Amino acid sequence: xxxxxxxxxxxxxxxxxxxxWDAVRGITQSMHPSEIASLIQAxxxxxxxxxxxxxxxxxxxxxxxxxxxxxxxxxxxLMGETSLIAMAEEMESDxxxxxxxxxxxxxxKKVLEAMxxxxxxxxxxxxxYPQDSAGGIMQTEVLKSPHDATSRETIELIRxxxxxxxxxxxxxxxxxxxNETGRLVGRVFPLxxxxxxxxxxxxxxxxxxxxxxxxxxxxxEVARIFRKYDEVSLPVVDNAGVLLGRITADDILDVISExxxxxxxxxxxxxxxxxxxxxxxxxxNVRLRAPWIMLALAGELVxxxxxxxxxxxxxxxxxxxxxxxxxxxxxGGNVGVQTNTITVRTIAAGDFxxxxxxxxxxxxxxxxxxxxxxxxxxGSLIGLLLNTAEAxxxxxxxxxxxxxxxxxxxxxxxxxxxxxxxNRLKMDPAVSSGPFLVTFNDIFGSAFYLFLGAxxx
Amino acid sequence: xxxxxxxxxxxxxxxxxxxxWDAVRGITQSMHPSEIASLIQAxxxxxxxxxxxxxxxxxxxxxxxxxxxxxxxxxxxLMGETSLIAMAEEMESDxxxxxxxxxxxxxxKKVLEAMxxxxxxxxxxxxxYPQDSAGGIMQTEVLKSPHDATSRETIELIRxxxxxxxxxxxxxxxxxxxNETGRLVGRVFPLxxxxxxxxxxxxxxxxxxxxxxxxxxxxxEVARIFRKYDEVSLPVVDNAGVLLGRITADDILDVISExxxxxxxxxxxxxxxxxxxxxxxxxxNVRLRAPWIMLALAGELVxxxxxxxxxxxxxxxxxxxxxxxxxxxxxGGNVGVQTNTITVRTIAAGDFxxxxxxxxxxxxxxxxxxxxxxxxxxGSLIGLLLNTAEAxxxxxxxxxxxxxxxxxxxxxxxxxxxxxxxNRLKMDPAVSSGPFLVTFNDIFGSAFYLFLGAxxx
Numbered sequence: 001x002x003x004x005x006x007x008x009x010x011x012x013x014x015x016x017x018x019x020x021w022d023a024v025r026g027i028t029q030s031m032h033p034s035e036i037a038s039l040i041q042a043x044x045x046x047x048x049x050x051x052x053x054x055x056x057x058x059x060x061x062x063x064x065x066x067x068x069x070x071x072x073x074x075x076x077x078l079m080g081e082t083s084l085i086a087m088a089e090e091m092e093s094d095x096x097x098x099x100x101x102x103x104x105x106x107x108x109k110k111v112l113e114a115m116x117x118x119x120x121x122x123x124x125x126x127x128x129y130p131q132d133s134a135g136g137i138m139q140t141e142v143l144k145s146p147h148d149a150t151s152r153e154t155i156e157l158i159r160x161x162x163x164x165x166x167x168x169x170x171x172x173x174x175x176x177x178x179n180e181t182g183r184l185v186g187r188v189f190p191l192x193x194x195x196x197x198x199x200x201x202x203x204x205x206x207x208x209x210x211x212x213x214x215x216x217x218x219x220x221e222v223a224r225i226f227r228k229y230d231e232v233s234l235p236v237v238d239n240a241g242v243l244l245g246r247i248t249a250d251d252i253l254d255v256i257s258e259x260x261x262x263x264x265x266x267x268x269x270x271x272x273x274x275x276x277x278x279x280x281x282x283x284x285n286v287r288l289r290a291p292w293i294m295l296a297l298a299g300e301l302v303x304x305x306x307x308x309x310x311x312x313x314x315x316x317x318x319x320x321x322x323x324x325x326x327x328x329x330x331x332g333g334n335v336g337v338q339t340n341t342i343t344v345r346t347i348a349a350g351d352f353x354x355x356x357x358x359x360x361x362x363x364x365x366x367x368x369x370x371x372x373x374x375x376x377x378x379g380s381l382i383g384l385l386l387n388t389a390e391a392x393x394x395x396x397x398x399x400x401x402x403x404x405x406x407x408x409x410x411x412x413x414x415x416x417x418x419x420x421x422x423n424r425l426k427m428d429p430a431v432s433s434g435p436f437l438v439t440f441n442d443i444f445g446s447a448f449y450l451f452l453g454a455x456x457x
Numbered sequence: 458x459x460x461x462x463x464x465x466x467x468x469x470x471x472x473x474x475x476x477x478w479d480a481v482r483g484i485t486q487s488m489h490p491s492e493i494a495s496l497i498q499a500x501x502x503x504x505x506x507x508x509x510x511x512x513x514x515x516x517x518x519x520x521x522x523x524x525x526x527x528x529x530x531x532x533x534x535l536m537g538e539t540s541l542i543a544m545a546e547e548m549e550s551d552x553x554x555x556x557x558x559x560x561x562x563x564x565x566k567k568v569l570e571a572m573x574x575x576x577x578x579x580x581x582x583x584x585x586y587p588q589d590s591a592g593g594i595m596q597t598e599v600l601k602s603p604h605d606a607t608s609r610e611t612i613e614l615i616r617x618x619x620x621x622x623x624x625x626x627x628x629x630x631x632x633x634x635x636n637e638t639g640r641l642v643g644r645v646f647p648l649x650x651x652x653x654x655x656x657x658x659x660x661x662x663x664x665x666x667x668x669x670x671x672x673x674x675x676x677x678e679v680a681r682i683f684r685k686y687d688e689v690s691l692p693v694v695d696n697a698g699v700l701l702g703r704i705t706a707d708d709i710l711d712v713i714s715e716x717x718x719x720x721x722x723x724x725x726x727x728x729x730x731x732x733x734x735x736x737x738x739x740x741x742n743v744r745l746r747a748p749w750i751m752l753a754l755a756g757e758l759v760x761x762x763x764x765x766x767x768x769x770x771x772x773x774x775x776x777x778x779x780x781x782x783x784x785x786x787x788x789g790g791n792v793g794v795q796t797n798t799i800t801v802r803t804i805a806a807g808d809f810x811x812x813x814x815x816x817x818x819x820x821x822x823x824x825x826x827x828x829x830x831x832x833x834x835x836g837s838l839i840g841l842l843l844n845t846a847e848a849x850x851x852x853x854x855x856x857x858x859x860x861x862x863x864x865x866x867x868x869x870x871x872x873x874x875x876x877x878x879x880n881r882l883k884m885d886p887a888v889s890s891g892p893f894l895v896t897f898n899d900i901f902g903s904a905f906y907l908f909l910g911a912x913x914x
Contacts, residue, residue, distance in 0.1 A: 089522075162652055172648060191615055192650060195616040195619055250706050257684065260718075260720075268798025290828060294831075297784065301835070308845065325762070325779070330896070331750065341721060343723025375751075375754050
């Protein structure tokens with residue numbers, strides 16, 4: 001990262017305004033694509049696409065994917081078709097497919113038609129897979145060689161490809177071995193290829209392929225497989241076992257980070273992806289955050305109505321119950337959020353069995369009970385000290401204690417059950433189960449506590 | 458994964474009780490290490506180490522790292538020293554270092570001393586780095602070759618290593634080129650090695666090494682570099698540039714997942730790592746979760762005292778304020794948790810500049826204001842409808858409205874400032890900033906709201 005971002009931005013800004021594109025290239029020459037992307041993001045809105053277009057197309061197509069997803073779309077709209085075509089041709093197939101997916105439909109169609117036929121052929125099969133499937137993240141550029149080819153012949157094949165496009169070969173970490181029908185039958189590590197006797201056919205030096213993925217598989221599942229089997233690259237095959245492409249671990253880094261970010265956002269009560277704290281507009285920001293705020297608001301309004309309709313007299317007579325209401329709500333909510341977090345994370349990690357659900361539920365209920373008892377005793381004792389009404393001490397203790405324990409037990413149950421039920425319904429366990437839980441606790445936990453107060457005091 | 462886990466566990470259970478170790482090996486033979494680990498985790502406590510010891514040592518050492526970290530320690534305690542030594546020798550250096558780190562100190566010392574000298578030499582330098590540093594996750598097994606060696610000589614070198622230990626070579630994705638003093642000067646992709654003319658010296662075919670990491674670097678920072686530069690493997694060098702080891706993307710998959718999990722847990726108010734919902738004891742579970750529950754409890758107790766001391770009369774006269782207290786608290790808390798989540802995530806992604814802090818803060822305050830105004834209007838209107846006391850309508854509206862807007866503005870500010878300050882203090886931005894924020898909001902948000910009530914009504 002250059003020492004002074006602001007200064008560099010100003011320098012580029014001056015060059016752009018003068019139309020001095022050579023200067024832009026010069027300033028960014030020794031920078032990494034992700035650094036250039038940071039600079040573009042720090043530049044003024046009207047100049048972003050001009051900077052990108054000024055770059056060499058190889059650099060531009062790398063910089064593009066380092067830009068914030070929100071930015072990309074607005075930059076694309078301003079770019080000329082010639083630049084778009086050049087960039088799409090320069091990209092690897094998986095990137096080109098994503099790139100086309102981010103263009104307006106009619107523009108994407110034009111760009112695809114204008115592309116070099118060979119490049120078009122590589123990218124077209126990818127367009128049919130969703131972006132978050134194995135097919136959507138795979139590259140079709142694979143090194144494949146027939147099982148009866150010798151090591152020497154395979155090296156010759158690689159050399160030919162290398163001459164055509166040097167960059168491609170370096171990033172291919174594996175030689176895949178296929179039979180006559182294109183079915184994947186084995187793989188050869190490049191190092192093994194170089195040390196093998198030149199005349200040995202591949203089938204004598206290849207390793208079996210133990211793990212493959214199909215293009216329809218969800219990228220989260222693919223990430224799980226990568227983690228489980230510690231692989232650096234995995235082949236993608238169709239149902240007949242024909243090799244379609246490959247996915248490398250560095251693609252999966254982004255998948256894992258993305259999915260974790262989505263879970264974090266959902267647990268924090270933010271729907272929708274791609275919210276950027278600085279680049280997203282206030283309007284979109286509110287739109288993405290309001291649903292859960294409004295949902296909770298509705299819940300709390302229901303609670304307010306219940307309190308006014310049913311428990312007004314109780315509260316007026318025993319104002320200490322009102323003073324401790326926040327405590328009852330917070331304790332139940334906090335224990336529930338913890339349990340919910342643990343359950344969502346456990347499901348995401350995919351490392352527990354159905355047979356363990358009972359253990360999980362019982363364990364969380366026990367922990368919730370212990371935390372509830374400790375909090376309940378402390379809360380009730382302070383409640384007794386603060387009480388100014390003429391309430392029976394034992395009864396007041398009981399109301400507060402039972403209110404707190406009841407809340408923690410309920411939220412412990414919901415914290416396990418909520419995500420598990422969502423998961424069983426094929427919904428995302430993280431999707432607002434936390435926010436729902438807190439609101440539910442606020443209503444029912446408070447109502448139970450005040451009901452006890454009304455009944456016993 | 459075998460179709461029926463329970464059935465397989467029962468089969469293994471029978472074999473273990475009969476001491477039929479061949480049968481254990483037979484049952485697990487065609488299974489992947491992570492599947493065997495799942496089986497061990499589903500087995501009874503007393504049998505786990507017996508199953509692990511019954512496996513072939515290569516399999517056992519792979520299975521070991523697929524076990525839940527909590528489980529490992531308890532299993533290790535029951536294992537014989539001979540098995541421990543054999544496993545340590547079998548592992549790659551980074552795994553062996555982690556393994557030794559998980560043993561009791563005296564046992565680790567004994568095992569290290571008893572290890573094969575060559576293996577010991579590989580693992581010893583790693584023991585000095587923290588587990589979560591680049592040094593702690595790197596492997597010392599690297600393929601290095603002098604810069605003046607020819608491609609043919611290098612292949613011959615690899616062939617020799619291959620004959621000694623076939624497995625090692627396959628996993629080495631890069632040939633690192635070093636000068637006379639061991640300094641890293643370039644890298645050669647294996648495929649390039651095989652296609653180069655046999656007599657070309659490495660320095661003529663090598664690529665420059667643009668990115669290296671030092672062993673002291675935090676693993677989170679290493680993960681960020683991997684993501685930024687889309688690399689599959691990176692070399693680790695000391696301050697003088699001498700090659701020490703390498704890190705591959707598949708190691709980073711676990712790092713990213715781990716770190717994201719820690720952030721999720723911290724945001725959910727759970728301190729400490731490695732909490733497993735089923736395997737962690739109730740005692741440890743409570744111990745890891747109680748701190749934040751107790752902290753919040755203390756905060757809510759302070760609030761209860763404030764309410765009883767300062768606002769008792771106000772509440773008794775205007776019970777509607779008590780009925781809406783949960784709403785004020787929840788709205789402020791929810792908006793704050795969203796902002797906090799966004800800020801923590803933004804810091805973790807490392808993709809924004811210091812110069813953007815102002816934009817971030819202003820943006821969040823604007824969003825908080827809009828959400829506060831909407832919630833404030835709705836909340837106040839319902840408050841007016843529910844009110845049973847003889848309060849001035851305008852004033853009551855103002856109290857509720859300003860209470861809600863005040864709370865959302867405060868928590869929006871804290872949601873940005875909290876994580877940023879923690880980060881500046883070199884502390885983890887996620888560390889309970891959410892829980893702190895909610896408690897802070899409960900106390901001061903409520904106090905402000907009730908103060909307005911006392912002053913205006």
